[in-house]
Amino acid sequence: MASLLVLRPGLLSTVQDLGRWGWQAFGVSASGPMDSRAHRLANALVGNPPEAATLEITLVGPELAFDDERVVAICGADFVVTVGDHLASHAASFRVPAGGHLRFGRRGRGTRAYLAVEGGLAVASVLGSRSTHVPSGMGGHAGRPLTTDDRVPLGPKHPQRSAGRRAPTVEMPDGRARLRVLPIENTSHFPTEALAQLQSEPYTLRPESNRMGYRLVGPVVASETTGTLLSQPSPIGSIQVPPDGQPILLMADRQTTGGYPVLGTVISADLGLAGQLGPGDTVSFTVCTRQEALAALIAQERLLMAPR
Amino acid sequence: MREFSITTLGDAGWLLEFADRLDAAINARVVWVADDVRRAEYPGVRDVVPAFHSLAVYFDPLRTDADRLRAALEASAAASRDAPISSATPREVPVRYGGEHGPDLDWMISSTGVSRDEIIAMHAAPIYRVYMIGFTPGFAYLGTVDSRIAVPRHATPRVRVPAGSVGIAGQQTGIYPSETPGGWRVIGRTPFRPFQPLRPDPFLLKPGDTVRFAPMDEESYRRQTNTSAEARERRDGSRDGSPGGPG
Numbered sequence: 001m002a003s004l005l006v007l008r009p010g011l012l013s014t015v016q017d018l019g020r021w022g023w024q025a026f027g028v029s030a031s032g033p034m035d036s037r038a039h040r041l042a043n044a045l046v047g048n049p050p051e052a053a054t055l056e057i058t059l060v061g062p063e064l065a066f067d068d069e070r071v072v073a074i075c076g077a078d079f080v081v082t083v084g085d086h087l088a089s090h091a092a093s094f095r096v097p098a099g100g101h102l103r104f105g106r107r108g109r110g111t112r113a114y115l116a117v118e119g120g121l122a123v124a125s126v127l128g129s130r131s132t133h134v135p136s137g138m139g140g141h142a143g144r145p146l147t148t149d150d151r152v153p154l155g156p157k158h159p160q161r162s163a164g165r166r167a168p169t170v171e172m173p174d175g176r177a178r179l180r181v182l183p184i185e186n187t188s189h190f191p192t193e194a195l196a197q198l199q200s201e202p203y204t205l206r207p208e209s210n211r212m213g214y215r216l217v218g219p220v221v222a223s224e225t226t227g228t229l230l231s232q233p234s235p236i237g238s239i240q241v242p243p244d245g246q247p248i249l250l251m252a253d254r255q256t257t258g259g260y261p262v263l264g265t266v267i268s269a270d271l272g273l274a275g276q277l278g279p280g281d282t283v284s285f286t287v288c289t290r291q292e293a294l295a296a297l298i299a300q301e302r303l304l305m306a307p308r
Numbered sequence: 309m310r311e312f313s314i315t316t317l318g319d320a321g322w323l324l325e326f327a328d329r330l331d332a333a334i335n336a337r338v339v340w341v342a343d344d345v346r347r348a349e350y351p352g353v354r355d356v357v358p359a360f361h362s363l364a365v366y367f368d369p370l371r372t373d374a375d376r377l378r379a380a381l382e383a384s385a386a387a388s389r390d391a392p393i394s395s396a397t398p399r400e401v402p403v404r405y406g407g408e409h410g411p412d413l414d415w416m417i418s419s420t421g422v423s424r425d426e427i428i429a430m431h432a433a434p435i436y437r438v439y440m441i442g443f444t445p446g447f448a449y450l451g452t453v454d455s456r457i458a459v460p461r462h463a464t465p466r467v468r469v470p471a472g473s474v475g476i477a478g479q480q481t482g483i484y485p486s487e488t489p490g491g492w493r494v495i496g497r498t499p500f501r502p503f504q505p506l507r508p509d510p511f512l513l514k515p516g517d518t519v520r521f522a523p524m525d526e527e528s529y530r531r532q533t534n535t536s537a538e539a540r541e542r543r544d545g546s547r548d549g550s551p552g553g554p555g
Contacts, residue, residue, distance in 0.1 A: 021354045021355050021366075022354070022355055023355075023445075024355045024357040024366075025342065025355075025356060025357055025358055025441065025514070025515065026441050026445060026446060026503075026511045026514070027441045027442045027443060027444055027445045027446060027447050028445045030355070126505065127505075127510070135444075136444050136445055136486070137486075138445065182316050182318050182319055183316075184315050184316060184317070184323075185315050185316055186313065186315065187315075229328070230328060230329075230330065230359070230360040230361055230362075231359055231360065231440065231442060231449075232323070232325075232359050232360075232362045232364075233317075233321075233323065233357040233358075233359050233362065233363070233364030235317045235318055235320065235321045235364065235366060237318055238317065238318070255442060255443060255444075256357060256442050257357070257359050257440065257442040257443075262317070264318075265316070265317055265318030265319075265321070266318065267318060267319050268318065268319050268320050268369055290316070290319055290374075293318075293319040293369075294319060294369060297319065297369055297370060298370070301370060
């Protein structure tokens with residue numbers, strides 16, 4: 001079976017598909033790509049279905065050697081990428097020759113890039129998904145980020161292939177992002193001013209922010225909860241407020257349940273943008289309505305489905 | 309006052325909440341609604357997640373009529389009033405208490421004033437209910453622990469708690485399915501593994517199930533770990549709970 005050989009792994013490179021859904025009742029985290037827009041676009045550019053596994057690349061990219069010729073595409077964070085001596089295009093499909101080296105260099109906007117390879121990354125499926133969940137050591141390549149000398153198996157090549165396709169542009173943060181939030185209704189855990197506090201000033205992502213969640217520093221959000229609550233299910237994008245009033249934005253690798261009260265949840269259309277934030281970036285929150293959330297998601301879906 | 313409420317968990321989830329307390333009858337309603345919603349197979353539903361007194365339904369907002377789903381959830385919650393608390397035969401889980409397998413047992417003896425034999429008897433007496441599974445794959449929150457041995461967690465969690473460790477945190481007890489960090493007071497260890505990744509049905513405990521612990525001696529512990537858990541771990545290559553085998 002053809003494979004990718006890891007010459008340098010980068011900072012945190014993990015195999016991700018659309019996530020491990022249907023097992024959260026058993027404590028299995030959903031995981032999946034932090035920016036599913038970029039994951040899907042990269043797959044579409046090389047002719048893969050949206051659920052094919054890509055490589056999620058974080059802050060510092062890898063160097064990879066290809067066994068056979070493949071059409072590939074990189075979407076999301078904007079890295080300088082070379083194939084041998086040639087500069088590769090961002091958000092476009094291109095060919096890597098047999099024996100070719102794909103090298104990630106300097107990074108521009110965004111935190112996470114997605115490398116889709118024609119045929120997909122063919123690691124074993126665990127509980128219906130190829131996504132890596134590092135905290136529980138589940139899925140992906142041996143349940144962990146890639147390391148030097150790993151060989152990642154590739155799926156079969158497509159009979160009809162084309163390089164040179166381009167993806168539409170999706171919004172990327174430039175060190176800051178604005179995220180829309182649907183607040184939780186009728187909560188007894190927060191005073192009325194909590195939502196105004198959340199929206200008053202931007203928050204900064206602390207250094208320990210990661211795929212599980214972003215720890216934020218900024219205006220204190222008052223809560224009326226003393227002690228810990230009975231754990232409740234925690235969706236992606238939910239904003240938990242611990243007793244110190246500094247919110248935590250839960251992301252792809254979050255635990256299935258949490259014990260802090262939830263003030264609101266980032267809308268689906270803004271989760272990809274949220275997934276492009278990294279430590280030191282800033283984020284501001286604005287409350288919106290369910291209608292606005294759905295309209296934004298439909299608009300984004302049209303963009304992602306646009307013919308190429 | 310309403311028996312339950314349904315609130316927004318973003319544009320892709322509903323949260324159903326019953327009264328905010330650890331209560332077998334309330335938890336039985338949560339489990340009943342979770343089964344009911346799964347059976348109905350609403351288009352676009354991605355996951356149904358029961359917890360102690362609440363339940364989340366996650367869905368794809370582009371494929372789901374959110375208002376209809378909310379109405380169905382409300383109807384199911386109302387219909388759950390007579391949910392049976394539990395009918396299943398308890399699963400017997402053998403435990404080797406104390407010694408190297410239960411590093412917090414001596415501390416419990418001195419902090420509670422209860423003798424070693426009484427602590428073991430009190431822990432092994434009740435039929436516990438699986439209230440929820442969370443934290444890590446297959447970690448079941450069991451209740452309710454006898455109040456005389458309901459000791460608080462470690463102030464600082466241990467970095468590594470071995471797979472099979474049996475611990476207490478307040479009125480909850482549980483089995484660590486894999487080696488993870490953990491703050492519960494560990495009083496014993498079991499060869500039983502609630503998460504067996506290679507089985508077609510990989511989780512051996514589910515919310516609403518019941519469990520009873522049975523003390524075992526050192527010799528049977530060694531025999532059972534040699535024949536079951538360790539052999540399985542060697543075969544799976546999953547000493548840390550990772551199902552990723554070789555190749």
